[in-house]
Amino acid sequence: MPKRLELGVVKEWLALTEGVFEVRQMWAELGIVSSEGKNHLRVILYRLEHQEPPVIVNLGYGKYRKLDNEAPEISWQTANPERIVPLKFPFGEHELCRIYPKSIVIVAGSINAGKTCYLYNFIALNMLNFQVDLYNSETGPEQMNERLTPLNIPNPAPFMVYERYDHFADVIKPDAISVIDYLDINSEFYLVGAEIDAIFRKLKTGVAVIGLQKPPPTPVMVRGVRKLIDRDLAYGGGVTAKRAALYITMSSNRLKLYKVKTPMKKTVNPTNMTWTYSFTDDGAYFTNIQQYYGEDM
Numbered sequence: 654m655p656k657r658l659e660l661g662v663v664k665e666w667l668a669l670t671e672g673v674f675e676v677r678q679m680w681a682e683l684g685i686v687s688s689e690g691k692n693h694l695r696v697i698l699y700r701l702e703h704q705e706p707p708v709i710v711n712l713g714y715g716k717y718r719k720l721d722n723e724a725p726e727i728s729w730q731t732a733n734p735e736r737i738v739p740l741k742f743p744f745g746e747h748e749l750c751r752i753y754p755k756s757i758v759i760v761a762g763s764i765n766a767g768k769t770c771y772l773y774n775f776i777a778l779n780m781l782n783f784q785v786d787l788y789n790s791e792t793g794p795e796q797m798n799e800r801l802t803p804l805n806i807p808n809p810a811p812f813m814v815y816e817r818y819d820h821f822a823d824v825i826k827p828d829a830i831s832v833i834d835y836l837d838i839n840s841e842f843y844l845v846g847a848e849i850d851a852i853f854r855k856l857k858t859g860v861a862v863i864g865l866q867k868p869p870p871t872p873v874m875v876r877g878v879r880k881l882i883d884r885d886l887a888y889g890g891g892v893t894a895k896r897a898a899l900y901i902t903m904s905s906n907r908l909k910l911y912k913v914k915t916p917m918k919k920t921v922n923p924t925n926m927t928w929t930y931s932f933t934d935d936g937a938y939f940t941n942i943q944q945y946y947g948e949d950m
Contacts, residue, residue, distance in 0.1 A: 663697050667708065667719060676715040738860055740830070741778040743771055743939060744908055744930075746899065749923035751915040754858040756898040757849060761865045761887035761911075763904035768864050769800065770936060771903065772834045775862060776812060777804040784829040785812040788821055791834045791864075803937035821861075822851035828858045835864030838889070846892025853896045865893055867904060885911045906930055907945060 666683060676694070685691055698717065701708040709717045737751045752758065762768030769791055776785055789797065797814070817824060818837070825831040831852075838844045845865070852861050865887035873882050885902045887893045894900050900912035909927040916922055927945040932938070 659693060660697055663694070663701070664708075667701075670719065673712065673716055673718045676717075738830075738858075740775075740783070740860065743774040743778065744928055744942060746901070746910065746923075747917075749910070749917050749921070749926070750899050750913045751917055752860060752898055753915070754860070755853070755856040756860045757853050757856075757896045758860065758862040759849075759865060759887070759893060759897045759900045760862065761867050761885070761893070761900070761902045763867045763869060763883070766867075766903040766905070767930070767932065767939065768866075768903060769834055770932065770939065771901075771908075772832050772862065772864055773801055773804060774938065776832055777806065779830060780806075780811045784826070785832060786826060786829050787812060787814045787832045787834065788817040788824070789814055789834055790816070790818045790837060800937060803933075803935050819848070820851075821848065822855040825852060825855055825861060826859060827856055830859060831861045833861065833863045835866060837866065842889040843892075845887070845889030846895060849893065849896050865889070867902065870904070885909065 662683060663679075666679065676691075676698070679685065679694060680691060683694075685694055698709065698711075702711050702717075706722065707720050710720055711717055737753055738756070739747070740752055741747050760768055760771055762771070772787075776787060779785055792800070801810075815824070817833075821831070821833055821836065833852075836845065836848060838848065849863065852863070867887050868884055870881035870883045873880055883904045887902075894912050897912055898914045899910070902909045902911045907927055907929050909925065910923050911925070913923045927947075929941070929943050929945045930939045931941040933940055
C-alpha cells in the first residue's frame with residue numbers, strides 16, 4: 654500500500670473515531686497484520702502527534718485521543734445576570750436561588766425519601782411553560798400512571814417521557830428541561846461525576862434536574878447511644894456536587910439545600926436551609942412543609 658494512501662486511510666479512520674483509541678484497535682479495523690505495516694503506522698501516528706497543529710495526543714501505552722482545540726469565545730460582557738430560567742420548585746427554592754441557562758440541579762434522596770415525588774411535582778409545576786422531558790429508569794408505565802395522575806396532568810401530557818438507563822448526554826436536548834429519574838451507575842460510583850459532566854457539556858440554554866440515590870444512614874454510637882447519621886451527598890461523593898448550581902438532599906422526611914451556587918439575594922445565604930415534610934396518602938404531594946431549625950441532617 655503506498656505511503657500517501659496509508660496516511661489518507663489513517664486520517665479517514667480518525668475522522669470517524671471518538672474518544673480514546675488504541676493502536677491495536679487500528680490494527681484490527683484497518684487490517685494491518687505485518688510488522689512493516691505496524692511500524693509504518695507508528696511513524697504516521699508520530700507525525701500526526703508532532704505536526705503543527707497536532708492531530709492526536711499520545712496518552713502512553715499505545716493509547717491516543719484526537720486533539721480537541723475548540724474553545725468558543727464567551728461574550729460575558731454582553732450577558733445579562735438577570736437572565737435566569739424561571740423554573741418553579743416544590744419547596745419554593747426558586748425564591749432563594751438563581752438558576753441560569755446551562756445549569757445542573759441535583760436531587761439526592763435516600764430510598765423512599767420522596768425523590769421521585771419531588772421530580773414529578775417539579776414537572777407538574779413547569780410543564781406548561783417549558784419543554785420538559787422525563788427520562789425514566791425508576792418505574793414501569795403502570796406505576797408512573799398511578800403516581801402522575803393525581804397531579805392533574807392533562808391528556809395528552811404536555812411533556813415527553815422516555816425510557817433511558819445511561820449515557821443521558823447522548824439523548825437530552827440542549828435547550829430543554831431534562832428530568833432524569835434517576836442516574837444509576839450501579840456499583841461504579843466513580844462514573845457518576847463523569848456522567849454529570851457530560852450532561853453539563855451537552856446543555857446550551859437548558860437545565861438538567863438529575864435524581865441520584867443516597868446511601869442509607871450510618872449507625873454510630875454517641876456517648877453510648879446509637880444514632881443514625883445521614884449523609885448529604887449521593888453515591889459518588891463530592892464529584893456529584895461539582896457541577897451543581899443547586900444541590901438538594903432528602904432523607905428522613907427532611908429536605909436540605911446542600912449547595913446553592915447563586916443565591917437570589919446577596920444578603921441571604923440559603924445553603925443548609927432545611928424543611929420537614931410529609932406526604933399525602935397517595936404519595937403524590939408533599940404536605941406539612943415547614944422550615945426546620947434543629948440540628949443538621
